[in-house]
Amino acid sequence: MRQIISMLANRINSITDELVKATVRKLAETYIGIVAESVREAGLQQERHSRRHIEIVLSFIHLLAERLAVNRSPSYYASLLHISPVYLNEVVKEVTGMSATLYIRNELILQAKRLLVYTGLAVKEVSDRLGIDDYAYFTRIFTQTTGISPTTFRQKNLE
Structure with a gap:
């Protein structure tokens, strides 16, 4: 999980076009939100x-x-x-x-x-x-x- 987040951060930091950077950042935040929700549901079950x-x-x-x-x-x-x-x-x-x-x-x-x-x-x-x-x-x-x-x-x- 840390490796994926690190890869996303590196990808975002390497982008020079601000519009593309903002789009990738929002997609990454959405992905992290979905993963966090899944982890939260799994935690409830445990x-x-x-x-x-x-x-x-x-x-x-x-x-x-x-x-x-x-x-x-x-x-x-x-x-x-x-x-x-x-x-x-x-x-x-x-x-x-x-x-x-x-x-x-x-x-x-x-x-x-x-x-x-x-x-x-x-x-x-x-x-x-x-x-x-x-x-x-x-x-x-x-x-x-x-x-x-x-x-x-x-x-x-x-x-």
Whole structure:
């Protein structure tokens, strides 16, 4: 893994065309993100949690990835999984260390960060794409979670 990352870094550093360099950098970041997600899922499975709890959390994560812009309520996902919201929260907290609500918020902010960095969408369009109609509410949640506004986040990550 280290060798692959080293090869990617060397490749990026050897490119002179800034547009190509930016493209390769973004592709490398995407690849690393995919690998990190796989490692995270594998790590969840290796911990000493019951198989049922791991299945619930993985199902929750997959549903969340598909429907984050549709609904951000833990009770919505609990109903899709045919379990109670309280049980979903207990299981998610046991396996991930955070409540279902916090997990959903973190995923929302992660998606927002990706859209801000990898697309040219305006902040309002990012908010709309994530299913948040109130742009001010989105900005407030993003700022509370990250400590900086969406616009500032984009500027810092595009430098």
